[in-house]
Every structure is written in structure tokens, then in C-alpha cells.
Amino acid sequence: MTDIAPPGSPAPAEDPRAPRPHLSRGHLLELLHQMLRIRRFEDRCAELYSYEKIRGFLHLYDGEEAVAVGAMRALAPEDAVVATYREHGHALARGVPMPAVMAEMYGKREGCSRGRGGSMHLFDRAHRFYGGNAIVGGGLPLAAGLALAHKMRGEPALVACFFGEGASAEGTFHESLNLAALWKLPVLFVCENNRYAMGTALRYEESEPQIARKAASYNLTAVTVDGMDVVAVEAAARDAATAIRHGDGPRFIEAETYRFRAHSMFDAQLYRDKEEVESWRAKGPIRRFRTWLEESGLLHPQDLAGIEAAIEAEIEEAVRFAEAGGWEPVGELERFVYSEGAAAS
Amino acid sequence: MSQPVETTYRECVKQAIREAMIRDQRVFLMGEDVGHYGGCYAVSKGLLAEFGEERIRDTPLSENAFTGIGIGAALGGLRPIVEIMTVNFSFLALDQIINNAATLLHMSGGAFNVPLVIRMATGAGRQLAAQHSHSMEGWYAHIPGLKVLTPATLEDARGMLWTALEDPDPVLIFEHVMLYNRSGTLAADAGPVDIAKAAVRREGSDVSLLTYGGALYKTLEAADKLAEEGIAAEVVDLRVLRPLDTATIVASVARTRRAVVIDEGWRSGGVSAEIAARIMEQAFWELDAPVERVCGLEVPIPYAAHLEQAALPQVEGIVAAARRSLGR
Numbered sequence: 001m002t003d004i005a006p007p008g009s010p011a012p013a014e015d016p017r018a019p020r021p022h023l024s025r026g027h028l029l030e031l032l033h034q035m036l037r038i039r040r041f042e043d044r045c046a047e048l049y050s051y052e053k054i055r056g057f058l059h060l061y062d063g064e065e066a067v068a069v070g071a072m073r074a075l076a077p078e079d080a081v082v083a084t085y086r087e088h089g090h091a092l093a094r095g096v097p098m099p100a101v102m103a104e105m106y107g108k109r110e111g112c113s114r115g116r117g118g119s120m121h122l123f124d125r126a127h128r129f130y131g132g133n134a135i136v137g138g139g140l141p142l143a144a145g146l147a148l149a150h151k152m153r154g155e156p157a158l159v160a161c162f163f164g165e166g167a168s169a170e171g172t173f174h175e176s177l178n179l180a181a182l183w184k185l186p187v188l189f190v191c192e193n194n195r196y197a198m199g200t201a202l203r204y205e206e207s208e209p210q211i212a213r214k215a216a217s218y219n220l221t222a223v224t225v226d227g228m229d230v231v232a233v234e235a236a237a238r239d240a241a242t243a244i245r246h247g248d249g250p251r252f253i254e255a256e257t258y259r260f261r262a263h264s265m266f267d268a269q270l271y272r273d274k275e276e277v278e279s280w281r282a283k284g285p286i287r288r289f290r291t292w293l294e295e296s297g298l299l300h301p302q303d304l305a306g307i308e309a310a311i312e313a314e315i316e317e318a319v320r321f322a323e324a325g326g327w328e329p330v331g332e333l334e335r336f337v338y339s340e341g342a343a344a345s
Numbered sequence: 346m347s348q349p350v351e352t353t354y355r356e357c358v359k360q361a362i363r364e365a366m367i368r369d370q371r372v373f374l375m376g377e378d379v380g381h382y383g384g385c386y387a388v389s390k391g392l393l394a395e396f397g398e399e400r401i402r403d404t405p406l407s408e409n410a411f412t413g414i415g416i417g418a419a420l421g422g423l424r425p426i427v428e429i430m431t432v433n434f435s436f437l438a439l440d441q442i443i444n445n446a447a448t449l450l451h452m453s454g455g456a457f458n459v460p461l462v463i464r465m466a467t468g469a470g471r472q473l474a475a476q477h478s479h480s481m482e483g484w485y486a487h488i489p490g491l492k493v494l495t496p497a498t499l500e501d502a503r504g505m506l507w508t509a510l511e512d513p514d515p516v517l518i519f520e521h522v523m524l525y526n527r528s529g530t531l532a533a534d535a536g537p538v539d540i541a542k543a544a545v546r547r548e549g550s551d552v553s554l555l556t557y558g559g560a561l562y563k564t565l566e567a568a569d570k571l572a573e574e575g576i577a578a579e580v581v582d583l584r585v586l587r588p589l590d591t592a593t594i595v596a597s598v599a600r601t602r603r604a605v606v607i608d609e610g611w612r613s614g615g616v617s618a619e620i621a622a623r624i625m626e627q628a629f630w631e632l633d634a635p636v637e638r639v640c641g642l643e644v645p646i647p648y649a650a651h652l653e654q655a656a657l658p659q660v661e662g663i664v665a666a667a668r669r670s671l672g673r
């Protein structure tokens with residue numbers, strides 16, 4: 001971290017296409033803000049779950065925030081995002097409005113999927129957010145297809161595709177990487193390796209536990225990055241995105257990370273020790289980054305108070321919006337099975 | 346109307362693809378062996394030379410991924426035609442077809458539609474045994490969010506594709522393998538046809554023979570034989586299995602008061618079961634006899650010619666079923 005601007009210097013307009021992060025104080029505080037925003041939002045969701053405001057599955061991103069926040073900084077508005085069922089963080093970091101996300105968690109018609117998707121299926125056309133896919137590995141072909149469209153239409157956009165290490169055991173992982181590399185498609189594959197496919201540890205499921213090595217066998221550049229270090233993720237993502245925009249074909253980032261909480265809301269976590277969880281918490285992405293910022297004199301107490309207050313206000317507004325939202329009338333249930341007369345997109 | 350020209354079903358499908366490629370730059374064809382090989386059933390032969398590798402796109406043997414890539418490309422603004430070599434291979438892509446193509450629009454609350462066309466060969470008769478010969482179109486017709494087309498005539502082989510490509514939602518087209526070599530005449534300027542209605546292919550007043558796809562011609566032959574016995578059979582070509590044109594079925598049954606469903610697919614839980622159920626629901630009081638069914642025997646399709654033929658609906662069986670419904 002050499003090119004850190006001195007505190008108080010004005011934050012320049014940030015270009016997502018820049019090959020390296022511009023580590024101004026404003027930029028760093030924004031990274032902290034985004035990670036905390038996801039953490040606090042999900043803390044609130046867990047609480048709302050216990051009040052039965054949110055039902056179904058709820059997969060928290062707790063511990064993995066640096067991956068989505070870091071990678072998203074390398075994306076331009078015209079780029080597309082394909083995510084997993086653990087995608088609250090991706091949606092928020094991409095800019096999907098928090099009230100629409102919260103309303104979707106409530107199952108309200110004001111939700112970003114009109115109450116039909118829930119936690120696992122957040123969608124937003126305005127931000128080119130193609131979901132929330134709850135079939136492990138199910139999003140990889142979609143990402144490659146979106147990238148093929150970009151390429152054939154001569155659009156400079158890329159597709160960021162997030163998935164867990166569990167997906168690397170699925171056929172779609174291998175089929176999609178092969179095709180993306182073969183056709184030089186503009187896809188940024190981001191593997192969030194949190195070491196457990198639900199409750200099965202990597203060592204029980206993979207003959208080759210280094211996912212980036214698997215990816216590299218498809219003749220594409222694959223790197224492994226510390227997924228608990230938001231700046232490292234951003235730097236890797238910018239580097240990869242620059243190559244992709246240059247027409248070099250897909251890139252692959254394996255971000256080593258960890259999920260602090262249960263797989264979903266019902267999970268006795270028999271598959272791992274408390275000590276292991278605690279050791280990872282100690283190097284948690286927010287804790288570590290915040291400590292570093294404080295020790296570097298870049299984060300002042302009033303900064304943190306300001307960030308926390310802004311997040312709290314945003315979450316309050318999102319909850320208020322969701323509470324005030326309406327239920328989709330049952331008479332509307334059969335809408336959107338087929339398009340309604342409108343011309344295709 | 347221009348002069349009719351002599352053509353084949355295969356040629357009709359090819360010309361439909363060609364025309365779509367010429368009319369709309371967003372259209373491209375993707376699948377196994379569609380390019381350099383010329384298509385497993387020679388449908389796309391010559392198209393690579395005409396349109397190039399970008400738009401006649403050979404894929405590796407990755408049905409799930411290239412079907413999903415078709416979905417993604419459709420989301421990204423293209424109009425892909427994905428060719429799956431044969432219906433049994435489409436099972437490798439069921440995840441993408443059902444979990445993504447059929448669900449995305451609803452799951453996203455209307456945000457993302459998938460204007461994708463998937464073509465595949467279906468049906469038995471070429472002695473290709475149990476992993477290349479099944480008729481699973483009725484099974485796909487079970488899935489909300491999909492449209493399922495079964496072109497049986499030259500006109501539909503030529504005209505359904507463009508309409509399907511203009512549809513904002515995923516459309517599956519099943520081409521029966523025994524139809525590709527079928528020849529006949531077609532207007533030189535034949536163009537798009539609807540993908541919503543069943544068609545009465547032969548009018549009659551005594552019994553309705555309801556069928557689709559490869560079984561249409563056996564059914565028409567059975568109607569000829571019945572005519573020799575003084576029985577006027579009406580033949581309804583369903584054309585579209587989802588959404589099913591129940592109105593045309595019910596109207597025909599209301600005229601003839603008897604129905605025989607002919608379906609190469611299996612009887613249990615199939616197209617014939619669905620049609621019989623709809624007739625019960627909507628035309629029960631019009632019936633003078635129970636609905637009859639002539640279906641594929643419930644076995645995996647076998648290799649040996651005599652066994653394969655024994656597993657499929659045949660003209661004699663259709664004639665016998667029609668007679669039974671008339672109490673003869």
C-alpha cells in the first residue's frame with residue numbers, strides 16, 4: 001500500500017476502470033463504509049428473522065464482505081453481475097437500493113423481485129444485477145452467456161460472476177470456464193472460497209483443494225487473493241478487469257475467506273470448532289481493516305461515528321419501507337410466468 | 346401467393362434459420378456439430394460458410410453450459426437458437442432450462458425475460474435405442490414459463506421459428522426425427538405462422554383424432570382407412586403443447602362427441618393424460634364414449650426394428666381405437 005494519499009486530501013472522482021485502486025482516505029473510508037453497511041444490514045436481517053419478519057432461507061455473508069466490496073469497485077455501471085444465494089452483500093455493494101432489498105426479504109411487492117424471489121433471488125435491472133441463483137454453479141453459464149452477448153454486440157462491458165468453492169465441484173464450473181476461455185469471453189470469475197460447501201469441508205470434497213489451480217487448467221489466468229483484505233481484493237479485481245477489458249478473455253480470482261455464522265439460519269455447526277471460527281474472526285475483514293486504518297491515522301473516531309450513523313439511518317429507512325410495503329395480491333400471482341405483451345428486452 | 350416449390354422438412358428448418366439470421370443480426374445458432382459438421386441431422390449444412398463461426402457456433406459437449414450461455418446471451422440482448430442434438434441430451438441441460446430459463450422472469454418479479462429458442466430432435470423410428478429416441482416434449486410441457494412447439498408440417502417447420510424468435514420468453518421446438526426427410530410442396534414465400542393454435546388437418550364428424558408431431562401422418566393415414574369404412578374422422582394437430590389450445594380440442598370434440606388421443610410419448614402422466622383430463626373437465630357432457638388413447642408402450646425405446654415399431658403408436662392401433670370409441 002504505497003500510493004496512499006494523505007488524510008484530508010480531496011477524493012478524486014473514482015474511475016472503476018482504473019487498473020489500480022487510488023487509495024485516498026475517502027476511498028478507504030468508503031470501503032469500510034460498504035463493508036460495515038453489509039454487516040449491519042445482515043445483523044438486522046438476522047434479528048428480523050427471529051421476529052419472523054423474514055422467513056425461508058437466510059444465508060448471511062458475515063465475514064466475506066471484503067470480497068463483494070473489493071471486487072465491485074472494479075465494475076462500471078454497464079458491467080453485469082451474477083451472484084449466488086448468499087448475495088445480499090453483492091446486491092448492496094453493487095448499488096441495489098437497500099429498501100428494495102429489505103422489502104424483498106419481507107416478501108413485499110415493493111421488493112426488488114416483487115416478493116417472488118426472497119433472500120436468495122434478488123434482481124435489479126437498473127444495476128444489471130442478474131440474481132441471486134440458488135443452484136450452486138447455476139450462474140456460471142449465465143455469466144458466460146451475458147459476456148458472449150457483450151462480445152458479439154461489441155460492447156465493452158464485462159460480467160462479474162460470484163460463486164463459492166462448492167461450485168467448483170459442479171459440471172457448470174468446468175463447462176463454463178472451458179467455454180469462456182475458449183471463446184475469450186469478458187468474464188471476471190470470483191470464487192469465494194469460504195472453505196465449506198454448506199457443512200462439508202474442502203478436504204472432504206476436492207481432490208485439488210486449490211481452486212485457482214483447477215481454473216488455470218482451462219488456460220486462463222487465475223490468482224489467489226486474501227479475501228479478508230478488501231484492498232487486496234480490489235487490487236486483484238482491478239488488475240483482472242483491466243485485462244478483461246483489454247480483450248484478453250476471462251480472469252479468475254480465488255478469494256480465500258470465511259463465513260463466521262451458520263450456513264443458513266438453522267445450522268448447529270457440528271462440522272467445525274468454535275476455535276476455528278474465533279481464529280478467523282480475529283482476522284475478520286472489517287476488524288482488520290478498521291484497525292489498520294486507525295493505526296495509520298486514517299480513521300478518526302468521528303469518522304466511524306459518522307459512518308455508523310449513516311448506516312443506521314439507511315437501515316431504519318429500509319425497514320420502515322419494508323414494513324410499510326404491501327403484499328402482492330394473490331390475483332397477481334400468475335403474472336410474469338410469461339411476458340406481458342411487451343416487446344422482448 | 347407465389348408458386349409452390351418442392352421441398353423437405355429439413356430444408357424448411359434450414360431456410361427458417363437462414364431467414365432469421367438474415368433478418369436479425371442478433372440471431373445466432375449454437376450447438377454441438379452445427380458448424381463444421383453441418384448438423385447431426387444436416388439441418389445447418391452450409392450455414393457456416395454463409396454466416397461464419399461467430400454466428401454458426403460449434404460448442405463442446407457441454408449441454409448444460411451452452412444452454413445456460415444461450416440464456417445469458419438472451420438476457421444480454423441477443424436472440425440465440427440453441428440446438429440440442431437429441432432430446433435425451435437435453436436432460437444434461439435440464440438445470441439451466443428449468444431452473445433458469447423457465448423461472449427467471451417470475452423469480453425476478455418481471456425484471457428479466459429470456460428470449461431464447463431451443464431446438465432439438467425428438468422421437469423414435471431410426472433404431473437409435475433408448476438414449477436417442479424418446480419423446481419428452483410432453484414432459485417439458487409440464488413446466489410453466491416454457492412454450493413447447495411440435496411442428497409436424499412443412500409450413501410449421503418453415504414458419505414457427507421466426508415467431509418463436511420474436512417471442513419474449515423461452516420457446517422449445519421439437520423436430521421429430523422421422524420428419525426431416527419428409528417432402529412436399531410449400532409456397533415459395535411461406536412465412537411466419539402462429540404458435541398459439543391447434544389446427545384441424547382433416548375435417549370429420551364422427552370422431553376426433555388428437556395428435557401432434559411425428560404421429561400426425563400415421564393419424565392421417567388412419568383417418569383414410571376409417572373413411573373407407575364410412576367413418577369420418579377429424580384430425581387435430583395440436584402444434585403447440587404449451588400453452589395447449591384447449592378451445593380447439595373442445596370444439597372438435599363437441600362436434601364429433603368422441604376423442605382418441607395419439608401420442609408417441611408414454612401414457613402415464615403424459616400429453617395424452619393431460620388432454621383426456623381437459624376433455625373430462627370441459628367437454629364431459631359432450632361425450633358419447635370414453636376418451637381413447639394410443640400411446641408409446643411404457644418401455645425404453647429398444648433397438649431392434651420390430652421391437653421399436655411395437656413400442657410406437659401404429660395406424661392399426663389408431664383405427665382400432667377409433668372403432669372402439671364408435672362401439673364398432
